Amino acid sequence: MGLVEQVFDAGVIGAGGAGFPTHKKLVTGAKLLVINAAECEPLLASDRYVMREFPREIVSGIKKIAQATGVPRVVIGTKRHYAREIAALREAIGTDAIEIFELDSFYPAGDEQTLIFEITGETVPPGGIPIQIGIIVVNVTTALNVERASQGIPVTRRFVTVTGEVANPQILDVPVGTTAADLIQGAGGAAVPRYAVVRGGPMMGKQFQQQAAETLGYNKADGGLIVLPHDHPLIDFCSKPIDWILAQTRSICIQCSMCTEMCPRYLIGHQMRPHRVMRSVGTDTHPVDLTDALLCCECGICELYACPMGLSPRRMNIYVKGMLRAEGAKVTDQTVHLGHTESRPYRKIAQSRLIERLKLGAYPTHIDECRTFEPPKVIIPMRHGVGKQSTPRVAVGVQVQVGDVIGGVDFADAGCLVHASIAGKVTEVTPDYVRIERN
Ligand code: SF4
Ligand code: SF4
Incomplete structure (x- = not known):
């Protein structure tokens, strides 16, 4: 069995948040494999722990991915100040041809398109994916899971x-x-x-x-x-209903365009201009092409950091995106505007400032x-990230062991198999989850 089949059988998906099924990423013909080890959400430390504790398994997983895809160059992108993690990875790499690219500590260094721009200076086309420019991006914990998959160990x-x-x-x-x-x-x-x-x-x-x-x-x-x-400002801000956001947009957006100036997708050359979306939603007098909203990666910088008026361009983009997708709208212009990138070095947001702002x-x-x-129990979702939702493959009352397949998709699908994570009895099955109680 090849690595791609092993990865599918083990139910490996991107562990960095989006959860794209990994077996669909392992294609031949790419020029570069980027390992995303730049965990950038404030306060989270899971990937750093994995780098310190499992560097040899990670490097072995990376080598297997490189071999299976035939990619000629491998770069691990991580933060410069992750000194212990970098040392552990360097020791595991030894004389192997795997580079480490050290980034500043900024948000969103771990956004895969931002990471690619940092490492290569190239921009993934708007609305596109990294393989369009010959790059495969795999999260560092995913690389560990690939190594385990090669040993027959599911996620x-x-x-x-x-x-x-x-x-x-x-x-x-x-x-x-x-x-x-x-x-x-x-x-x-x-x-x-x-x-x-x-x-x-x-x-x-x-x-x-x-x-x-x-x-x-x-x-x-x-x-x-x-x-x-329960009343923390972050919870309060993100819980505002869309009607309230719409009313605020109409009444107090001052069109300063700070949301656009700080937008990481705009800054790698995409026509992602949230201030124009806000203007168009806020007034009928300046209608613009709302498809900008389709380019939003929902990083939150515009609303949690940039906007001086406390508005929510991200929520507005999500709202508009939903409407556009319902109409079948797609990104058609993949032009990259390199002029946007000139101010990028001055617009990186330090983690420490972000933490204070939040x-x-x-x-x-x-x-x-x-x-x-x-x-004592688990409620295992049938949806794991952006891929196709899995279908349960067990019934209530069945005894399962760790690693038994309890849900899945076909190999051709952009989804994943789902395995029992504890030994016990299945006590509830719905299209959305399987509940298992420990024996
Ligand atoms: S930063 Fe805020 S006030 Fe300025 S254009 Fe964007 S949404 Fe409007
Ligand atoms: S959330 Fe805001 S800053 Fe982030 S990509 Fe979307 S528009 Fe740009």
Whole structure:
């Protein structure tokens, strides 16, 4: 069996957040393999832990990917200040032809298109994907999972940074499907009586109220859980209803264009101009081509950092994108505007400033400690990232062992197999998840 089939059988998807199925990325003919080791969401430390603890497995996985795809050059993109992680990787690399590219500590260094621009100076065409310019991007934890896949080990566990208002902020090594509530228990419990959670990082993660944590099962792409007081400004800001955002856009957008000036996609040469989307939505007198919104990667810089008026260009883009996609709109102009990139060196946002702006300065900026945590049950989602949703392949009452396939897609699909992450009894099956309770 080849690596691509092994990766599919093991259910490997991008572990960095988007969750694109990895077997679909392993194509021949690329000129460069970029390993994304630039975890950039504030407060998250799962990838750094993986780099320190599993450098040999990561390098072995990288070499297998390079061999399977025939790619002639490999670069690991990571942050310059990750000294221990870089040392561990260099030792594991030895004399192998794998380069390490050291980045400044800025957000969003880990955005794959930003990372490609940093390393190569090339821009992925607007609306395109890296392979269009001959580049494959694989997250560093994904490389570890590829190595394990080559040994027949499926993805059943996940490293999750659990931080914020918990008694012991730490990284937890947990089965896929562990709920947010159990993750909080694993980190010593919530430190505030009423809280909300962010699944993922503070910039791109999704907010949930406390009651949702009980049933919020973590998927293979979820690397962070941030617990915040229920009335924390970040929760408050991101919970605003779209009607409120529309009304605010119409009344107070001053068209300063700071959202565009700071937009990382604009700064690599895309025609992503959120201020024009805001103008068009805010007034009928300046209608513009709203397809700019289709280029938004939802990084959050425009609304959580750039806008002086506290507006939400990202939410507006998501809203507009939804409407455009329903109409079947697609990006047709893939022109790259290199003039946008000239000011890019001065527009990188330091992590430390971002943390202060998000009012997260009370929480640890880095976590070293990791421990294994075994929850009493798991709720394993059938959707793991942007790929096709899997279909459950078990019934209620069935006993499963770790690694049994409980859901899946066909090999030709851009989706993944889903495996039982604990041994136990299946107690609930829906199109969206499978619940397993430990024996
Ligand atoms: S930064 Fe804010 S006020 Fe300025 S154009 Fe963008 S949305 Fe409008
Ligand atoms: S969220 Fe805002 S800053 Fe980020 S890509 Fe979209 S428009 Fe640009």
